[in-house]
Amino acid sequence: MELLTILLILLVVTRACGEVALRFGQPVLVGELLGGIALGVVARQFEGTFPVLANLPDHEVFRAISDLGVFFLMLYAGMEMHPRDLVGTSGKALNVAIGGMVVPLAAGLALGWIALPQSEYLVPQVAFLGTALAITAVPVAVKVLMDLKRLDSRPGKMIVSAAIFDDIISLVLLAILTALIRTGEWPGATGLLLLGGKVLGFLVVTVLVGHFVMPWVADRLKWLKLEELEFSWLLMVGLGFAVFAEALHLHFILGAFAAGLFFTRRTFNQTAFKAVNQKVSAITNGFLAPLFFAGIGMHLDVSAFTAIPGFVFTLVAVAVLAKVIGAGVAAYWSGLKRKESLEVGIGMSARGAVELIIADIALRAGLFNRPDPPPPVIEHMFSAVVIMAIATTLLTPILLRWLGAGDKDGSG
Amino acid sequence: MELLTILLILLVVTRACGEVALRFGQPVLVGELLGGIALGVVARQFEGTFPVLANLPDHEVFRAISDLGVFFLMLYAGMEMHPRDLVGTSGKALNVAIGGMVVPLAAGLALGWIALPQSEYLVPQVAFLGTALAITAVPVAVKVLMDLKRLDSRPGKMIVSAAIFDDIISLVLLAILTALIRTGEWPGATGLLLLGGKVLGFLVVTVLVGHFVMPWVADRLKWLKLEELEFSWLLMVGLGFAVFAEALHLHFILGAFAAGLFFTRRTFNQTAFKAVNQKVSAITNGFLAPLFFAGIGMHLDVSAFTAIPGFVFTLVAVAVLAKVIGAGVAAYWSGLKRKESLEVGIGMSARGAVELIIADIALRAGLFNRPDPPPPVIEHMFSAVVIMAIATTLLTPILLRWLGAGDKDGSG
Numbered sequence: 062m063e064l065l066t067i068l069l070i071l072l073v074v075t076r077a078c079g080e081v082a083l084r085f086g087q088p089v090l091v092g093e094l095l096g097g098i099a100l101g102v103v104a105r106q107f108e109g110t111f112p113v114l115a116n117l118p119d120h121e122v123f124r125a126i127s128d129l130g131v132f133f134l135m136l137y138a139g140m141e142m143h144p145r146d147l148v149g150t151s152g153k154a155l156n157v158a159i160g161g162m163v164v165p166l167a168a169g170l171a172l173g174w175i176a177l178p179q180s181e182y183l184v185p186q187v188a189f190l191g192t193a194l195a196i197t198a199v200p201v202a203v204k205v206l207m208d209l210k211r212l213d214s215r216p217g218k219m220i221v222s223a224a225i226f227d228d229i230i231s232l233v234l235l236a237i238l239t240a241l242i243r244t245g246e247w248p249g250a251t252g253l254l255l256l257g258g259k260v261l262g263f264l265v266v267t268v269l270v271g272h273f274v275m276p277w278v279a280d281r282l283k284w285l286k287l288e289e290l291e292f293s294w295l296l297m298v299g300l301g302f303a304v305f306a307e308a309l310h311l312h313f314i315l316g317a318f319a320a321g322l323f324f325t326r327r328t329f330n331q332t333a334f335k336a337v338n339q340k341v342s343a344i345t346n347g348f349l350a351p352l353f354f355a356g357i358g359m360h361l362d363v364s365a366f367t368a369i370p371g372f373v374f375t376l377v378a379v380a381v382l383a384k385v386i387g388a389g390v391a392a393y394w395s396g397l398k399r400k401e402s403l404e405v406g407i408g409m410s411a412r413g414a415v416e417l418i419i420a421d422i423a424l425r426a427g428l429f430n431r432p433d434p435p436p437p438v439i440e441h442m443f444s445a446v447v448i449m450a451i452a453t454t455l456l457t458p459i460l461l462r463w464l465g466a467g468d469k470d471g472s473g
Numbered sequence: 474m475e476l477l478t479i480l481l482i483l484l485v486v487t488r489a490c491g492e493v494a495l496r497f498g499q500p501v502l503v504g505e506l507l508g509g510i511a512l513g514v515v516a517r518q519f520e521g522t523f524p525v526l527a528n529l530p531d532h533e534v535f536r537a538i539s540d541l542g543v544f545f546l547m548l549y550a551g552m553e554m555h556p557r558d559l560v561g562t563s564g565k566a567l568n569v570a571i572g573g574m575v576v577p578l579a580a581g582l583a584l585g586w587i588a589l590p591q592s593e594y595l596v597p598q599v600a601f602l603g604t605a606l607a608i609t610a611v612p613v614a615v616k617v618l619m620d621l622k623r624l625d626s627r628p629g630k631m632i633v634s635a636a637i638f639d640d641i642i643s644l645v646l647l648a649i650l651t652a653l654i655r656t657g658e659w660p661g662a663t664g665l666l667l668l669g670g671k672v673l674g675f676l677v678v679t680v681l682v683g684h685f686v687m688p689w690v691a692d693r694l695k696w697l698k699l700e701e702l703e704f705s706w707l708l709m710v711g712l713g714f715a716v717f718a719e720a721l722h723l724h725f726i727l728g729a730f731a732a733g734l735f736f737t738r739r740t741f742n743q744t745a746f747k748a749v750n751q752k753v754s755a756i757t758n759g760f761l762a763p764l765f766f767a768g769i770g771m772h773l774d775v776s777a778f779t780a781i782p783g784f785v786f787t788l789v790a791v792a793v794l795a796k797v798i799g800a801g802v803a804a805y806w807s808g809l810k811r812k813e814s815l816e817v818g819i820g821m822s823a824r825g826a827v828e829l830i831i832a833d834i835a836l837r838a839g840l841f842n843r844p845d846p847p848p849p850v851i852e853h854m855f856s857a858v859v860i861m862a863i864a865t866t867l868l869t870p871i872l873l874r875w876l877g878a879g880d881k882d883g884s885g
Contacts, residue, residue, distance in 0.1 A: 065716050083698045292755040
C-alpha cells in the first residue's frame with residue numbers, strides 16, 4: 062500500500078521536525094513545514110528512487126487527505142472559538158480585513174506594473190500578482206495561533222475574524238482574476254452581486270441552523286444508542302456546511318469552521334464537548350495537519366531563487382510589509398495597542414495553501430508562458446509565488462514568536 | 474469537493490441505518506452494510522444523476538479512505554485485546570483455523586467440480602471457488618465481535634486468533650491460485666517455503682519490536698514536548714508494521730493489528746491508554762469503519778440472483794455450513810462447549826473484504842470469460858461470489874445475535 066508508506070514517512074519526519082522546532086522555541090508548524098521542504102528537496106534529488114514522493118503534491122489521494130486535514134483543522138479551530146468572540150470583534154475585524162487586503166493588493170499591482178514587461182498579457186499577470194499578495198491563508202493563521210496558544214487572545218480573535226472576512230473577499234478577487242485570465246474581460250457587476258448574495262445566504266443559513274437547529278437536534282440525539290454519536294454528529298454538520306459552501310462556490314473551509322463554531326460546551330454537555338474536542342485534536346494535530354503542512358513545504362521549487370533572486374526577495378518583503386502595514390494600521394485605528402496591532406499585521410501575513418491553488422490555476426491557464434518566449438520574471442513567476450507563500454507561512458510564526466507572542470512552552 | 478459530498482452521504486446513511494439496526498436488536502454493522510447496499514442500488518438505478526456514487530467502489534480516493542478504515546479497525550481491535558490472550562488460545566485457534574479452512578476449501582472444490590462445466594479452465598476456476606470459500610475476513614469478524622461486545626469472550630478470542638491464522642494461510646492459497654490463473658501451473662515449493670519464511674520473519678520482528686523496543690521508546694517519549702504524541706506514536710508503529718507486512722507481501726492488516734496488540738495499558742499509563750483508545754475508537758466507529766462497510770455493501774451486483782439463483786443459494790449455504798462445521802467441530806474438539814463452538818463456527822463464516830479483492834483479481838485475469846462464450850454459471854460467478862461475501866457478512870452478526878451472543882443492548 063503506497064499510501065501507508067507515504068503517511069508513515071511524512072508522519073515520522075513532521076513529528077520529529079516539530080519536536081526539534083519546539084526545542085528551538087518555535088511553533089510545531091515551523092518544523093512541519095521545514096520537514097516537508099527538506100523531504101521535497103531530497104525526494105526530487107533522487108527522483109528515480111522516490112518517484113511517488115518527488116511528485117507527491119500531484120498525488121490525487123494525498124491531495125484528498127490533505128484537504129481532509131484542512132477540514133479537521135478548521136473544524137477544530139471553530140470548536141476552540143466562541144461565536145460571540147467573532148461577532149464581538151467583527152466590526153473591527155472587517156476594517157483589518159479590508160486594510161489587510163487593499164494595501165497588499167495595491168502593492169502587488171504596483172510591483173507588477175514596475176517589474177513585469179509590457180505585453181498584451183500584462184493586465185491579468187499584474188492582477189494575479191495583486192491577488193496573490195492580497196490573500197491570507199486562514200488554516201495557516203489558525204494553526205500558528207493555536208501553536209502559540211494565542212487563539213483566545215484579543216489579537217488572535219481579530220486575526221481569525223479578519224482572515225475569515227479576507228477569505229470571503231478573496232473570492233471576489235478570484236472571480237475577477239479568473240474572468241480576466243479566461244476572457245480577458247472584467248467580470249460584470251451581476252456576477253459580483255450574485256457572489257455577495259451567496260455569501261449572505263451562507264451566513265444566514267449557517268447561523269440559523271447552527272443557532273436553532275443544531276441544539277434542537279443535539280437534544281434529540283440523547284435518545285439514540287449509537288456509539289461515537291457526538292463525534293459523528295459534528296462530522297456530519299461539518300461536512301454538510303462544507304458541501305453547502307462548495308455548492309455556493311465558496312471555500313469548504315468556511316463550512317467546517319462554522320460547524321466547529323456552533324459546536325459548543327452546551328451542544329451536549331461539558332464532558333461530551335471535551336471528549337469530542339480531544340478526538341478532533343488528535344486527528345488534526347497528531348495526524349492530518351502535519352501532513353497538510355509538509356505537503357505545502359514539498360511544493361517548494363527553488364528555480365526562481367537562482368533565476369530572479371531580486372524579484373523573489375522583493376516579493377517576500379512586500380508580502381510581509383504590506384500586510385503588516387495594511388492590517389496593522391487598521392488594527393491600531395480600531396483601538397488595539399501598538400504591539401497587538403503588529404501581532405495582527407504579522408498574523409495576517411501568512412499565505413500558504415490558498416496561494417498555491419491560485420498559482421496553480423494561473424499556471425494551468427498558461428499565464429506564465431506569455432508572451433512567447435516568456436521573459437525570466439514571467440517564466441519563474443510560479444516558483445516565485447510558491448516561495449513567497451512558503452516564506453510567509455514560515456516567517457509568520459517565527460516573527461510572532463520573536464515578538465514574544467505565545468507562552469514560553471509553545472508546544473502544540 | 475466531491476470527496477466531502479461522498480463522505481457526508483455515506484456517513485448520514487450508515488449512521489442512520491446503524492441506529493435502526495440497533496433498534497431491531499442487530500449489531501450496527503448490519504445496518505451499515507444494508508445502508509451501503511440500498512445506496513448502491515439507488516445510485517445505480519439513477520446512474521445519470523449520481524455517476525460518482527454509482528461507481529464508488531472504483532473511486533481511487535474512496536478506496537484509499539476505506540483502506541484507512543480497515544487500518545484503524547485493526548489497530549483498534551489490537552488495542553482491545555491482549556497479546557497474552559492470543560498466545561493462550563493460539564494452539565486451539567490453529568486447529569480452528571485449519572478446520573475452518575480445509576472443510577470450506579474441500580466443499581468449494583467439490584461444488585466447483587459438480588457445478589462448473591468441463592473446460593481447460595476448470596482447474597483455476599475450481600481453485601478460485603475453493604479459495605473464495607476458505608477465507609475468513611478478519612476485519613469483519615473483529616467488528617462483529619466488537620459490536621456484540623464479545624471480543625473478550627472465550628469464543629471471541631478464539632475467533633480472532635483463528636481468523637488471523639486463516640489470513641496468513643489464505644496467503645498460501647492465494648499464491649497457489651494466482652500461479653494457477655497466470656501460468657496454469659502449480660507454484661513450486663520454493664515459493665511456498667519463502668512465504669513461510671516471511672511469515673516467520675514478520676512474527677519474530679513484530680514480537681521483538683513490540684515487546685522490547687516499543688516500551689523502551691515509549692519510556693523515552695515522556696521527554697518530548699509534542700502534543701498528541703501518544704496518538705502519533707501509535708499511528709507510526711501501526712503504519713510501520715503495516716508497511717513492513719506489505720513489504721513481505723503479507724496483508725497490511727496484520728501490521729496494524731500487531732501494533733494495536735502491543736500498545737497496552739503499560740505502554741504509557743492507564744490514562745494515556747484510555748485517551749488514545751477513545752480517539753482511535755472515534756475515528757474507527759464514528760467515521761471510517763461505517764464508510765468501509767457501506768463500501769462493501771455497495772459492491773452488490775444482483776445479476777446472479779436472476780441468472781443462476783440455484784447456484785447462488787447453494788454457494789451461500791455451503792459457505793456458512795462448511796465454516797460452521799469445519800471451525801465449529803475443531804473448536805468443540807479443542808474443549809469448547811457446544812454453544813461456544815457453534816459461535817466460533819458462525820463467527821468464522823464472515824467473508825467480506827478479502828473475498829472482493831480475490832474476486833476482482835480473478836475478474837481482471839479474465840477467469841470468468843472462459844470458455845468463450847462462457848456458460849451462465851461462469852459468466853455470473855463474480856456476482857455470485859460478491860453476493861456470497863455480503864450475505865455471509867450479513868448473516869454472521871444476525872446468526873450470532875440469534876444464538877444469544879452479545880449483551881441485550883448490543884450497541885457499538
